[in-house]
Each structure stands twice: as structure tokens, then as C-alpha cells.
Amino acid sequence: MLNKWCQSGTAGLTTLAMLGLANFPVFTYEAIAQTPSDQSQCIEIKIQKHIHQLKNAEPGAFDALVTCNSQAVPSLIKALKNSDENLRILIITVLSKIGSSASLALPDLEELLNDTSIDIRILTVHTLRQIGTPAIPALMTALKNQNTNVGIRAAVSLGQIGTAAVPMLITAFKEQNSVIRSRAAVALEKIGQKAVPSLITALGHQNSDVRSNAASTLENIGKNAKSAVPYLIASLKDENNDVRFSAVNALAAIGVDPKDTIPFMIIIADQDFYEPRAAAKALAAIGIEAIPKLIQALGHQNSSVRALAGQALGEMGFEAKDAVSELVTALDDPDQDVRQSACEALAQIGIRAKDAVPKLIAALQDSNICHYTYISRIGKDAVPALINVLKNPDVDVRLSAVSALGEMGVQAKSAVPALIKVLQDKESLIRSNAAEALGEIGTPAKSAVPGLIKALDDEDIDVRGNAAEALGKIGTPAKSVVPALINALQDQDYNVRSNAAEALGKIGKEAKSAVPALIRALDNEDSRVRSSAVKALGKMGTEAKSAVPVLIYALQDNAVRSYAVEALGKIGTQAKSAVPALMAALKKEQDGFIDIGIANALWQIHKDAKYVIPLLIAAFEDETAEVRLEAAVTLAKIGESSKKDAQYAIPVLIAAFEDEDQEPEVRLGAAVAFAKISDNPKDAIPMLIASLEYGEKDCSKDEPSTSSAAAEALGEIGKDAVPALMIPLKDQKWSVRFGAVLALGKIGATAKDKVTEITKVFLDRNEDIWIRYEALKALQKISSKEAISVLKKYRTLSEEISNWIGVHYPALGCGAGIVVAKKTTLTYVQSNPPVMCRIPVIRAVLRWKCSSVHKINSNGR
Numbered sequence: 054m055l056n057k058w059c060q061s062g063t064a065g066l067t068t069l070a071m072l073g074l075a076n077f078p079v080f081t082y083e084a085i086a087q088t089p090s091d092q093s094q095c096i097e098i099k100i101q102k103h104i105h106q107l108k109n110a111e112p113g114a115f116d117a118l119v120t121c122n123s124q125a126v127p128s129l130i131k132a133l134k135n136s137d138e139n140l141r142i143l144i145i146t147v148l149s150k151i152g153s154s155a156s157l158a159l160p161d162l163e164e165l166l167n168d169t170s171i172d173i174r175i176l177t178v179h180t181l182r183q184i185g186t187p188a189i190p191a192l193m194t195a196l197k198n199q200n201t202n203v204g205i206r207a208a209v210s211l212g213q214i215g216t217a218a219v220p221m222l223i224t225a226f227k228e229q230n231s232v233i234r235s236r237a238a239v240a241l242e243k244i245g246q247k248a249v250p251s252l253i254t255a256l257g258h259q260n261s262d263v264r265s266n267a268a269s270t271l272e273n274i275g276k277n278a279k280s281a282v283p284y285l286i287a288s289l290k291d292e293n294n295d296v297r298f299s300a301v302n303a304l305a306a307i308g309v310d311p312k313d314t315i316p317f318m319i320i321i322a323d324q325d326f327y328e329p330r331a332a333a334k335a336l337a338a339i340g341i342e343a344i345p346k347l348i349q350a351l352g353h354q355n356s357s358v359r360a361l362a363g364q365a366l367g368e369m370g371f372e373a374k375d376a377v378s379e380l381v382t383a384l385d386d387p388d389q390d391v392r393q394s395a396c397e398a399l400a401q402i403g404i405r406a407k408d409a410v411p412k413l414i415a416a417l418q419d420s421n422i423c424h425y426t427y428i429s430r431i432g433k434d435a436v437p438a439l440i441n442v443l444k445n446p447d448v449d450v451r452l453s454a455v456s457a458l459g460e461m462g463v464q465a466k467s468a469v470p471a472l473i474k475v476l477q478d479k480e481s482l483i484r485s486n487a488a489e490a491l492g493e494i495g496t497p498a499k500s501a502v503p504g505l506i507k508a509l510d511d512e513d514i515d516v517r518g519n520a521a522e523a524l525g526k527i528g529t530p531a532k533s534v535v536p537a538l539i540n541a542l543q544d545q546d547y548n549v550r551s552n553a554a555e556a557l558g559k560i561g562k563e564a565k566s567a568v569p570a571l572i573r574a575l576d577n578e579d580s581r582v583r584s585s586a587v588k589a590l591g592k593m594g595t596e597a598k599s600a601v602p603v604l605i606y607a608l609q610d611n612a613v614r615s616y617a618v619e620a621l622g623k624i625g626t627q628a629k630s631a632v633p634a635l636m637a638a639l640k641k642e643q644d645g646f647i648d649i650g651i652a653n654a655l656w657q658i659h660k661d662a663k664y665v666i667p668l669l670i671a672a673f674e675d676e677t678a679e680v681r682l683e684a685a686v687t688l689a690k691i692g693e694s695s696k697k698d699a700q701y702a703i704p705v706l707i708a709a710f711e712d713e714d715q716e717p718e719v720r721l722g723a724a725v726a727f728a729k730i731s732d733n734p735k736d737a738i739p740m741l742i743a744s745l746e747y748g749e750k751d752c753s754k755d756e757p758s759t760s761s762a763a764a765e766a767l768g769e770i771g772k773d774a775v776p777a778l779m780i781p782l783k784d785q786k787w788s789v790r791f792g793a794v795l796a797l798g799k800i801g802a803t804a805k806d807k808v809t810e811i812t813k814v815f816l817d818r819n820e821d822i823w824i825r826y827e828a829l830k831a832l833q834k835i836s837s838k839e840a841i842s843v844l845k846k847y848r849t850l851s852e853e854i855s856n857w858i859g860v861h862y863p864a865l866g867c868g869a870g871i872v873v874a875k876k877t878t879l880t881y882v883q884s885n886p887p888v889m890c891r892i893p894v895i896r897a898v899l900r901w902k903c904s905s906v907h908k909i910n911s912n913g914r
Contacts, residue, residue: 095121100128107143118147123154130158138170145173149180156187163191166198174203182210186217193221196236197228202714208236209713212243219244219251226255226263234262238270246277256284256300261293268299272306276785282307289320298331305335311342318350318365322357332361337368340819344373351379356388363394367401371822371857374405381409384416384423392423400427403857407434414438417453425453429460432860436461440471451475452483459490464860466497473504481513488516492523499527506537514546521549525556535560539570542586547579554582558589565596572600580612587613591620598627605634614638615647622654629658636664648672649683656691662698665691673705678716681709685722692729699730706730710740720744721763728766735773741766742777745792746784764792768799775804782810790814791824798831805837812843816850826858 094117103125106114118125125147132144145165148155162184165177178195181188192214195207211218218240225237241248248270255267268288271278281303288300301321309317314336321332336343343365350362363383366373376398383395399406399413410431416423428435435457442454455475458465472494475487488508491498501523508520521541524534538560541553554574557564567589574586587607590597601624607617621628621635632655639651652668655661665687672684685706692699709715709723721744728737744763767774774796781793794814797804804811814820815828829851832840844851 095124097128100125104128104132104140104144107147108137108140110143115143115147119150122151123157126151126155126157129155130161133158133161133165138173141165141173142176145176145180149176149183152183153185153187155180156184159184159188159191162188163194166191166195166203171200171202174198174200175206178203178206178210181207182213186214189214189218189221192218193225196225196240197230197233201232204232204236205239206714208239209243211240215244216247219248222248223251223255223263223267226258226266227260228262234266238266238273241270242273245274249274249278249281252278253281253284256281256288261291261296264288264291265293265295265299268296268303272299272303275306276308278303278307282309286313286317286320289317301331301335305331305338309335309339311339311346314339314343314346315350318358318361319355322355322361330364333364333368336361336365341369341372344369344375347373348376348379351376351383356386356391359383359386360388360390360394363391363398367394367398370401371403371405371854372818373398373402377402377406377408380406381412384409384412396423396427400430403430403860404432404434404853405857407431410435410438414442417442417450418447425457426460429457430860432461432856433464433467436465436468439465440468443471443475448480448483451478452480452486455483455486455490459486459493461860462493463495463497465490466494469494469498469501472498473501476501476504476508481511481516484508484511485513485515485519488519488523492519492526495526496528498523502527502534506534509537509541509549514549517541517544518546518548518552521552521556525552525559528559528561535564535567538564539567542567542570542574547577547582550574550577550579550582551585554585554589558585558592562593562596564589565593568593568597568599571597572603575603575607575613583607583610583613584616587616587620591616591623594623595625595627598624600624601628601631604628605631608634608638615650618647618650618654622650622657625657626659628654632658639668649680649687652684653687653690656687660695660698662691662695662701666698666701670702670705673709678719681715681719682722685709685719685726689722689726689729692726696730696732699726700732703727703730710744717746725762725766728770734766734770737766738770738774738777741770741774742781745781745789745796746786761788761792761795764796765799767796768801771800772803775800775807779807779810782814787821787824791821791827794824794827794831798827798834801834802836804831805835805840808832808835808837808839808843811835811840815843816847822854822857826854829854 100118100121103114103117107118118129129144129148133141135141135144145162148158148162159181162177162181165173168174168177174195178192181192181195189211192207192211196204196211198204198207211222222237222240226234228234228237241252252267252271252274255263258264258267268285271281271285285300285303285307286309289297289304291297291300304317318336321335336347347362347366347369350358353359353362363380366376366380380395380398380402383391386392386395396413396416399409410428413423413428413431413435417425417428428439439454439458443451445451445454455472458468458472469491472487472491476484478484478487488505491501491505505520505524505527508516511517511520521538524538535557538553538557542550544550544553554571557567557571571586571590575583577583577586587604590600590604597620601621604617604621604624607613610617618635618638621631635651635655635658639648648668649672652665652672656665669684669688669691673681675681675684688699688702688706706723706727710720710727712720715723724737724740724744728734728741731737741763745761767778778793778796781789782797784790784793794811797807797811811828811831815825815832817825829844832844
């Protein structure tokens with residue numbers, strides 16, 4: 054698939070080996086090792102000569118030693134005692150290529166696991182994996198290594214060896230160190246279904262840590278561990294709380310037979326769980342077949358069973374509509390936990406629970422039981438009742454009503470006139486929340502602009518701050534407010550000033566008259582105000598070109614530097630005068646994130662690959678995953694407009710994706726960037742399919758992000774990706790199914806042959822509602838005769854699902870932390886790596902030591 058990106062001859066072999074593309078029909082070192090050795094080349098004197106030549110990392114000497122196979126091992130063992138660390142690294146690497154025939158070296162390799170050099174320890178683990186089953190005891194030693202890199206690689210290696218490693222891995226569950234136990238679990242999860250029988254046995258172990266970790270590992274194996282269900286149910290009665298908790302989580306992941314619903318509940322209710330929600334999720338995982346039993350359980354004599362039934366129905370959400378009447382009755386239950394679970398369940402059922410509105414309104418008096426967020430989940434059907442509550446004399450009740458309307462967002466647009474009146478409420482907290490609610494409603498609240506402008510002069514700083522923020526969220530329709538927001542930049546409170554600047558940024562180019570005031574705000578003593586001002590200037594793009602000189606100066610301000618870099622990039626070609634300053638900042642900077650930001654800005658300013666591509670390639674050697682991810686994202690952006698320039702980075706992207714030690718989000722970013730850059734995006738389909746499970750890595754299932762990068766890329770590839778998406782559409786992982794159906798929606802009309810499969814997902818009552826929603830959108834986008842027929846037939850269901858999503862997920866997003874990273878510059882990219890890096894295996898395993906160096910000509914390619 055990717056051969057065309059590799060050069061021919063010896064260099065091609067080197068590149069392929071570096072990338073770890075073992076499935077290609079090329080001659081690898083493994084093939085050499087299996088070739089009968091030339092006896093004349095494998096006499097002791099010749100072997101010693103080759104070992105001496107290794108000091109210069111001569112590939113010929115390396116190949117010759119590998120070819121000699123077991124005959125070279127005794128001499129290689131002796132060479133491991135050499136004081137030259139680089140030579141020892143090369144010797145270890147030769148042993149790794151010899152593989153199982155190097156088992157004689159196991160005692161000496163195990164010794165090296167205590168070497169002071171982390172590089173040697175990591176390469177030793179790699180070599181032990183190549184030796185295989187006989188190396189399991191040594192790898193178990195490596196599993197306990199204090200260095201995380203060494204320990205995790207040992208876990209992965211043991212998982213790759215398979216069932217032979219299971220007994221020793223389960224024994225590791227007895228370790229007091231939780232890190233070692235988690236590493237053993239990683240290995241067992243990799244082994245998967247073949248490890249289940251041993252894990253079932255471990256559920257009966259006398260050591261509670263072993264039992265608990267065995268259950269947790271079965272949870273991660275998931276539905277492939279179905280045979281463990283009876284034993285996990287028995288574990289619910291375990292004397293140890295941790296074991297019970299792990300068992301119930303495992304059952305939630307694997308599933309329980311619907312007929313066992315109530316007995317299962319009774320067992321759980323009789324136990325003490327420090328996280329009752331886990332038990333509810335286990336019940337919900339049974340599926341809609343359990344709903345009648347759960348409704349029945351709402352009348353159980355045991356209050357714990359009743360509360361658990363309510364929680365489980367809440368976990369089922371949308372599909373538990375048949376329980377609404379009984380849940381409304383449960384709002385009067387004498388037990389507080391039961392009332393609480395009923396409130397939560399009605400909220401999760403959402404728009405299908407509109408009959409509960411009067412009772413939930415009344416329950417606002419009991420804020421400890423029915424929080425205002427619960428009624429907000431019912432959606433627009435609750436708005437008229439909430440508007441009436443705005444007149445309630447009780448301050449807390451009025452406040453709850455205002456907050457509930459704000460939680461609804463655009464669903465509460467009919468409440469805008471009433472909320473405008475509330476801006477005059479005598480209680481400042483209610484006025485502040487009313488302003489916030491109008492902002493959450495957004496553009497449909499444009500009639501509130503005059504009232505919000507007046508609120509900018511309110512005596513309360515929170516009211517003024519929320520009013521400024523709301524005007525920004527209303528956006529362009531609020532452009533008439535620009536003069537008032539400019540005045541608010543002078544407010545005595547820093548939060549009001551900061552919100553005013555953000556609001557001007559959200560209004561965007563329509564607020565260009567505020568540029569001089571925002572420039573002045575860069576002198577503000579509060580860093581938050583300066584940051585908001587810089588970001589606002591960036592959002593105005595070329596309209597803020599007059600701010601370039603002050604933004605250049607802001608590159609010296611630690612608090613706003615990254616925002617200034619981004620703003621200069623968004624101003625684009627009008628910011629060419631900033632290039633020298635950006636290059637100077639690059640030389641001083643010690644933050645990988647800002648390096649990436651500078652690379653991105655330089656590209657936006659003058660599209661010159663000479664500055665940008667080498668920086669991005671170097672960033673793949675950064676020790677911080679977020680920096681590597683940003684490098685991939687930036688390469689993808691460049692690829693959209695200039696594939697030819699970005700294609701120089703393709704080998705590095707392939708290497709990043711093929712590297713199992715890379716963080717999932719980095720592998721995903723590399724796959725997407727490759728798809729954007731490649732002349733033949735079809736080549737990226739297998740990479741993107743494999744990356745679907747990473748698409749939602751930073752968002753929980755309860756709050757999925759609105760897009761998946763892998764799915765987006767598959768959608769852009771189009772009909773060629775459709776056949777490959779059918780398997781992930783049935784995957785047991787939520788994120789994979791979500792990504793597959795999202796991709797089909799992005800592909801649209803050319804996926805018309807798969808309407809039947811997409812319809813099955815849409816109608817599956819046991820499927821997650823967000824995935825069903827994406828299936829609905831996919832049918833709408835395909836818009837074929839068959840798809841339209843389905844939409845017409847299930848119009849009511851379509852509207853219910855769409856409205857439920859609108860109420861429960863009005864605003865979504867993910868974030869990432871910032872960590873200081875190592876320096877990566879053009880000079881660093883072009884520097885010579887250590888001599889040992891001429892050996893492909895070392896380049897692949899010790900990425901941080903051997904940067905991806907390629908010759909760069911004057912054009913930056």
C-alpha cells in the first residue's frame with residue numbers, strides 16, 4: 054500500500070524496516086536469519102570481525118551476524134559486557150533479529166534489565182519479545198521495572214506472546230504495587246478471550262487483589278468474556294467491596310440475561326457499593342427486555358431495590374418511556390434515594406416524559422431531590438410551566454426556573470420575552486442568571502440586545518459580566534452593541550473587561566471598529582483581559598492588520614504569547630512583517646506547543662514549506678503527545694491546500710501510525726494527516742478504520758464530541774470507504790460504531806446501497822441514542838428513495854430522537870492540557886543522529902534518540 058513512498062534498493066529496505074511494515078513482500082532481517090548460514094562467514098574470527106565493524110554500525114556486519122544465527126550468539130553474549138553503550142545497543146539489536154535462536158542469551162539479557170541506560174532496557178524488552186515463550190520470566194521481571202516505558206512495553210510484549218504468559222500474569226495481580234497489577238492487566242487484555250478461563254479461576258483466588266483485578270480485566274475484554282458471567286454474578290456476594298465493584302462493572306460491559314434482572318437486582322441491593330451507579334449501568338446493559346422487570350421493581354418492598362430500578366431506567370433513558378407513570382408516582386416515595394432516582398430517570402427519558410412536568414415543577418421546592426437541570430431535560434414542553442414559575446415569590450424557585458431555561462439553550466427561545474423582564478428582577482443573582490440564560494439561547498435571543506446593553510451598567514459586577522458574555526454569544530445580530538462593549542473594556546472589574554473583549558471577538562469582523570480599543574487593552578494590567586483582547590483580534594482576521602506591531606510586541610508577554618502567535622497567523626498575509634519576530638521566538642522558545650503554533654502561523658502568513666515542514670517533522674520526536682498530535686493536525690491542514698509540500702512528511706506519518714507505543718490520539722492524527730496528504734487517499738482507509746476507536750478518546754460516552762477526525766476523513770474519501778465501514782458498524786466498542794455511522798453520513802448519497810444496514814442501527818432500541826441519531830442523519834444525507842421512505846415511516850421517532858439530542862447535548866467539546874516540551878527547531882531537524890541510528894530497528898524502537906532525519910533541499914523538500 055505504501056511502497057511508493059519508499060525509495061528503491063537498500064534505502065527502500067531501510068525505510069520499510071524503520072516503519073515496521075513487516076507484511077510487505079520485501080527481504081527483511083527475519084528472512085536473512087532463516088537462510089542457512091555460510092559456514093565460512095560464521096567462524097569465530099569472522100564473527101569477531103563483524104562485531105568490531107558494528108562499532109561503526111555497518112549494515113553489512115549487522116546482516117552477517119544475523120545470518121550466522123545461533124552460531125554468533127556465544128560471541129554476542131561476551132560482547133554484551135563491553136563498556137561501550139552504543140556497541141551493547143547494537144549487539145542487543147542483533148540478538149533481537151536472531152530471535153528464538155538467541156535463547157542462550159536470556160540470563161545476560163535479564164541482567165541488562167537493570168542497566169542504568171533506559172535505552173538498553175527498552176531494547177532488551179524488544180529482544181525478549183522476539184525470543185518468545187522462553188523469555189516470559191525475564192519479561193515478568195521487566196514488567197516490574199520502575200521506568201514506565203520499560204514496564205508498559207513488557208506488558209505489550211507478554212500480551213503478544215499470548216496464552217503461555219497467562220499464569221504468571223495472573224500471579225502479578227498479587228503485587229502490592231498497583232502499577233504492576235495494571236501492567237499485567239494490559240497484557241491479559243491484549244491476550245483477550247484466550248485468557249478468560251484463567252481469569253475465571255482467578256475470581257476464586259484467596260487474595261482479594263487477584264479477584265478484583267481479574268474481574269476488572271474481564272470488564273475490559275468485554276463481550277468476549279461471556280462465559281464468565283455466572284462467576285461474576287457469584288462475585289457480587291464477595292466479602293470485599295473492591296471485588297464486588299469490579300464484578301458489577303464487568304457485568305455491565307459483558308451483559309446479563311434479561312430473565313435474571315430482578316434476582317440480579319436483589320443481590321446488588323443487599324450489598325454495599327461505593328458507586329451505586331455502576332450497578333445501574335449493569336442493569337441498563339441488559340437492554341430494553343429488562344424494562345418491564347425494572348418497572349415492576351419500582352414497587353418492591355426494599356427501598357434499595359426501588360432506587361436501583363429508578364437509576365437503571367435512567368441509564369436506559371429515551372427507551373424507558375413506558376416507565377414514566379410509575380416514575381412520577383415514585384416522586385412521592387417516602388425514601389429520599391428513590392425520589393432522587395425517579396427525578397434523574399425522568400430527566401434522562403427527556404422529551405418522552407413531558408407528562409411529568411407538573412410534578413417536576415412542584416418538586417423544584419425540594420432542590421435537594423429534583424434539581425432544576427432535571428426539568429430542563431424535558432425540553433420545550435416544559436417552557437410554558439417554567440415561564441409561570443418566573444413569577445413565583447420564592448427567590449430560590451425563581452432562580453431554579455431561570456437556570457433551567459438557560460440549561461435548555463435554544464429550546465427555550467419562547468421564553469426570551471419573559472427573561473428580558475427578569476433582567477429587572479430585584480435580586481441581582483436572578484438578574485445575572487437571566488443574562489446568562491439569554492446568552493445560552495443565543496441568536497434567537499436577539500430581541501434581548503437592548504436589555505442586555507442596559508445590563509452592562511448594572512450595579513452588580515456579575516450581571517455586567519454575564520451581560521457582556523451573552524451579547525457575544527448572540528453574535529453578529531448584536532453588532533449594534535459594539536460601542537457599548539467598547540465602553541465595557543474600561544469597566545472597573547477585570548471579568549467584565551475580559552468578557553467584553555471575548556464578546557467583540559465572537560461578533561467578529563462586524564466589530565472591526567473595536568480594533569483600536571482592543572489594541573489599547575493589550576496594555577491592561579490583568580493577563581486575562583490581555584489574553585481575551587489578543588484572541589478577539591485574531592478572530593477579526595485581516596480587519597485587525599493594524600494590530601500586527603502590538604501583536605509582535607506581545608510575543609514577549611508570557612501570558613499571551615501563544616494567543617499572539619495564533620492571531621498573527623489568522624491575520625495571514627497582512628502579517629508578513631511578523632515573520633522575523635516569529636523566527637526569533639522559535640529560537641528562544643522551550644515550549645513544543647508554541648513551536649507548533651509558530652509553524653502554523655508561518656504557513657498561514659506566506660505558505661513557505663522551507664520554514665514549516667521541517668519543524669513539524671521534528672515535532673514527532675517531541676516527548677509530549679499533545680505536541681506530536683498538533684504536528685499531525687497542522688500537516689493535515691497544509692495537505693488540504695498544498696499536498697506537494699506536505700508529502701515530504703509522509704514517511705514520518707506512517708511511522709507514527711505503525712508505532713504501537715504511540716498514544717492513540719497521535720496515531721489517529723497521523724492517519725488523518727496521511728489521508729489529507731496522499732495523492733491516493735484510498736491508501737489511508739485501513740489506517741482510518743483502525744483509528745475509529747480513537748476518535749472519541751477525549752470525550753466520555755455521555756458527552757460525545759460532534760465529530761470524529763477519522764470518520765471525517767473517511768467521509769471525504771467517499772464511496773471507496775463504504776464497504777470497509779460495514780464491519781466497524783457492528784463492533785462492540787461504542788466509539789467504533791459511532792465513527793462508522795458518522796463516516797457513512799459524511800459520505801452521503803454514494804452510501805445509498807447501505808440504507809438497510811444504517812436503518813437497522815437507527816431502529817435498534819438497545820443501541821446508544823447518539824449512534825441512532827447519527828444513523829438518522831446519515832439517512833437524511835443519503836436521501837435516496839429508500840432512505841426517504843424510512844424517514845417518512847418513522848417520522849415521529851426521528852423527531853423524538855432529534856429533540857432528545859437537542860435537549861441533552863446543547864453544547865459539547867473536549868480539551869487537552871499543556872505541558873512544557875523539548876526544543877525542536879530547523880537546526881535540530883537537520884542535525885546528524887547518533888551512528889547507531891543507521892540500523893533500522895534502533896530507529897524504530899528508540900524514536901527519541903534517532904530523529905526522523907531526511908535531507909532537505911533549498912526548497913524545503
